[in-house]
Amino acid sequence: MAKVFMYSRFLRLWHWLQALLVITLLVTGFEVHGTIKLLGYEQAASYHRLAAWTLLGLWVLAWFWHITTGEWKQYIPSPVDRIIAMMRYYGLGIFRGEPHPFHKDRWHRQNPLQRMAYLSVHVLIGPMIWISGLAYISYPYWSQYGISGLSLAPVAMLHTLGAFLMLAFLIVHLYLALSTSERPFGNLKEMITGYEETSEDTSP
Amino acid sequence: MRQARLKMRDCARSQPKKLVSALTIALLAVFLSNTALSAAADKDPSTADHSKFEQLKGPFADGPEVTKACLGCHTEAAKQLHKTSHWTWAFENPVTGQMLGKKNVVNNFCVAAASNWPRCTSCHIGYGWKDGAFDLSSEVNVDCLVCHDTTGTYKKFPTGAGHPNYEPKKWPPKKGKVWPPPDLVRIAQGVGKPDRDNCGACHFYGGGGDGVKHGHLDSSMHKPTKSTDVHMDVEGLNFSCQTCHSTGGHEIAGSRYAPKAADDKGIDIPGRTDNSRATCVSCHGNTPHGASANTKLDQHTDKVACVTCHVPEFARGGRKTKMWWDWSTAGRKDQHGKPLVIKDSEGYDTYNFKKGDFRWEANVVPEYRWFNGRIDFSTMGAKIDDSAVVAINRVNGAYDDPDSRIWPFKVMRGRQPYDTQNKVLAVPHLFGKDDDAYWKSFDWGRAIKAGLAATGQTFSGEHGFIETEYYWPVTHMVAPKEQALACESCHSRDGRLAGLTGFYMPGRDRSEWIDMIGALMILGTLGGVSMHGIGRMIAARKRRKS
Numbered sequence: 001m002a003k004v005f006m007y008s009r010f011l012r013l014w015h016w017l018q019a020l021l022v023i024t025l026l027v028t029g030f031e032v033h034g035t036i037k038l039l040g041y042e043q044a045a046s047y048h049r050l051a052a053w054t055l056l057g058l059w060v061l062a063w064f065w066h067i068t069t070g071e072w073k074q075y076i077p078s079p080v081d082r083i084i085a086m087m088r089y090y091g092l093g094i095f096r097g098e099p100h101p102f103h104k105d106r107w108h109r110q111n112p113l114q115r116m117a118y119l120s121v122h123v124l125i126g127p128m129i130w131i132s133g134l135a136y137i138s139y140p141y142w143s144q145y146g147i148s149g150l151s152l153a154p155v156a157m158l159h160t161l162g163a164f165l166m167l168a169f170l171i172v173h174l175y176l177a178l179s180t181s182e183r184p185f186g187n188l189k190e191m192i193t194g195y196e197e198t199s200e201d202t203s204p
Numbered sequence: 205m206r207q208a209r210l211k212m213r214d215c216a217r218s219q220p221k222k223l224v225s226a227l228t229i230a231l232l233a234v235f236l237s238n239t240a241l242s243a244a245a246d247k248d249p250s251t252a253d254h255s256k257f258e259q260l261k262g263p264f265a266d267g268p269e270v271t272k273a274c275l276g277c278h279t280e281a282a283k284q285l286h287k288t289s290h291w292t293w294a295f296e297n298p299v300t301g302q303m304l305g306k307k308n309v310v311n312n313f314c315v316a317a318a319s320n321w322p323r324c325t326s327c328h329i330g331y332g333w334k335d336g337a338f339d340l341s342s343e344v345n346v347d348c349l350v351c352h353d354t355t356g357t358y359k360k361f362p363t364g365a366g367h368p369n370y371e372p373k374k375w376p377p378k379k380g381k382v383w384p385p386p387d388l389v390r391i392a393q394g395v396g397k398p399d400r401d402n403c404g405a406c407h408f409y410g411g412g413g414d415g416v417k418h419g420h421l422d423s424s425m426h427k428p429t430k431s432t433d434v435h436m437d438v439e440g441l442n443f444s445c446q447t448c449h450s451t452g453g454h455e456i457a458g459s460r461y462a463p464k465a466a467d468d469k470g471i472d473i474p475g476r477t478d479n480s481r482a483t484c485v486s487c488h489g490n491t492p493h494g495a496s497a498n499t500k501l502d503q504h505t506d507k508v509a510c511v512t513c514h515v516p517e518f519a520r521g522g523r524k525t526k527m528w529w530d531w532s533t534a535g536r537k538d539q540h541g542k543p544l545v546i547k548d549s550e551g552y553d554t555y556n557f558k559k560g561d562f563r564w565e566a567n568v569v570p571e572y573r574w575f576n577g578r579i580d581f582s583t584m585g586a587k588i589d590d591s592a593v594v595a596i597n598r599v600n601g602a603y604d605d606p607d608s609r610i611w612p613f614k615v616m617r618g619r620q621p622y623d624t625q626n627k628v629l630a631v632p633h634l635f636g637k638d639d640d641a642y643w644k645s646f647d648w649g650r651a652i653k654a655g656l657a658a659t660g661q662t663f664s665g666e667h668g669f670i671e672t673e674y675y676w677p678v679t680h681m682v683a684p685k686e687q688a689l690a691c692e693s694c695h696s697r698d699g700r701l702a703g704l705t706g707f708y709m710p711g712r713d714r715s716e717w718i719d720m721i722g723a724l725m726i727l728g729t730l731g732g733v734s735m736h737g738i739g740r741m742i743a744a745r746k747r748r749k750s
Contacts, residue, residue: 032695
């Protein structure tokens with residue numbers, strides 16, 4: 001039994017705040033979209049705007065953190081053979097009870113598929129949502145900004161598509177995070193305490 | 205007053221010694237606040253007491269004699285009134301150039317004033333407009349009293365061409381109540397500024413009865429409650445009509461024919477703007493909701509008229525308004541051969557042999573249209589297309605027009621007679637003692653022929669009935685803010701703006717494609733992780749067994 005420090009305080013704060021905000025945005029967003037009824041349109045829209053600005057602020061901090069700490073390197077895609085090994089594990093090995101092909105440490109926290117998934121959340125789905133979201137939220141000022149020829153429909157559609165992608169990510173993320181750890185809810189505990197508990201002896 | 209009452213309540217709990225002095229203070233406060241109230245009731249009292257005027261001692265034989273006395277001092281009053289549409293019943297629309305006004309338009313109530321003058325002109329501010337030959341240059345025929353009576357006893361007789369009855373007379377004829385003649389001397393000596401009752405005498409009863417025409421102006425507005433009209437609330441702000449419909453030289457601001465759909469001038473400041481307070485914006489500005497309100501509200505004023513949210517329904521004062529009038533069924537008799545009248549449980553005519561079928565409604569949700577202030581009318585004699593519903597007036601506006609706002613309308617619908625050969629709306633001669641009058645002989649052919657002839661048109665001899673609609677902008681009965689529409693009234697799939705297409709509105713609109721792709725993606729993901737999870741559980745169990 002050993003404890004390995006894995007997730008820094010900021011990373012955990014970022015993760016949980018982001019989780020709260022993303023879920024808030026999904027729920028209120030789908031209410032504004034007319035899919036569900038929960039808080040009423042006015043409240044849903046207000047909370048959506050508040051959460052959106054907060055998340056944007058958090059993302060700015062997170063980008064700064066990633067760049068200045070070198071954490072961004074953890075998102076560099078892995079070589080193809082390692083990606084294939086990971087895919088083989090989720091597709092086959094995990095059913096056979098094979099050991100995880102990837103061993104994480106403080107500076108190699110993410111397996112090759114996680115690297116790809118989180119990279120696309122940060123550089124594709126995220127920007128797709130916040131760019132369309134900023135356009136959406138500033139709609140009343142378009143004419144003042146000299147924006148013409150753009151209508152709200154494509155902006156709203158892109159934003160909605162981003163929301164669906166984010167929701168799909170969240171589902172897969174929850175499934176893997178909550179079901180693939182060695183101990184029950186091990187990953188969840190790690191993300192709260194910051195320490196990974198392993199049975200292996202990790203001392204050098 | 206309220207403070208005083210609070211004090212009284214407080215002192216009931218305090219010691220008896222203090223009671224006396226507290227009571228004194230309270231009574232004093234009541235006295236002072238009452239004086240303040242009565243002063244507030246008329247902050248601008250007249251400098252003249254008309255009861256002291258020699259010229260108004262009378263006696264007066266008729267209305268024009270009173271007017272002559274008024275004009276003795278108010279030398280320019282009649283000339284001023286002669287320029288107003290209250291007098292001319294004609295209005296040149298500054299936007300379209302169309303000649304409108306009661307003299308020139310047709311509607312889908314009693315259709316037209318022409319050939320029915322003495323009945324319709326009981327709401328004209330003059331005396332004696334009984335036929336097409338009325339002299340519009342006559343000064344003594346201006347009726348000062350209908351607007352300036354403060355006694356509440358001056359009434360124009362319904363069939364008197366603008367005159368009150370000078371002898372006791374029954375209305376309705378034969379079976380009705382006796383109308384005593386008005387005391388012209390007392391009325392003339394009591395003249396003052398018009399109040400809601402003066403304007404309301406005509407404007408609350410347009411279309412032939414209480415609330416018939418507008419739906420947002422009816423007898424409930426004589427003394428409206430706060431929930432009926434937040435500005436005119438007798439217990440509250442108690443506005444008169446002129447508080448908003450500002451006046452000067454007998455010209456009155458605000459026009460239904462050429463409304464200001466968007467007021468970019470903002471709060472009306474003397475010297476800088478048009479000195480008209482007939483828009484909401486002229487007092488409230490274009491960012492009226494305040495710093496504590498949701499900022500989204502102020503962001504709606506460039507697209508949504510104030511009244512759209514703040515008049516959630518019209519005919520809210522407990523009176524119904526007429527929404528449908530089908531002339532084609534008029535003239536029926538019951539099984540005993542007597543003229544048929546059917547009333548609903550609340551006493552509203554749903555059928556009247558003189559007029560046909562009606563539908564009445566209270567608390568009506570308006571219909572909404574983009575509107576930039578331009579209304580095109582199909583005026584008297586205009587060719588109509590009888591293959592579809594005829595729009596007697598058409599409101600203009602569009603989503604991408606910066607001068608347009610979403611506006612609420614009462615849309616009056618009905619069926620009315622028209623000349624099927626010449627394709628013009630009929631001008632039915634309804635009222636009169638002659639046998640051509642529809643309400644005398646119930647012969648459409650004769651009534652239409654006479655009516656068209658009176659407006660210089662010829663009747664082909666063939667008539668039919670055509671469905672028409674008429675848009676009335678809803679502007680009155682502004683509700684307290686608590687009753688204003690909530691976001692989802694419009695921002696929902698089948699909300700109030702479901703019919704106003706051509707632009708994307710959150711909550712109402714969506715791309716069905718993206719929603720379908722999204723739903724498939726989410727279902728696929730859920731299905732995928734479920735199967736993966738179940739597969740792992742089965743595999744783990746097998747491994748344990750072996």
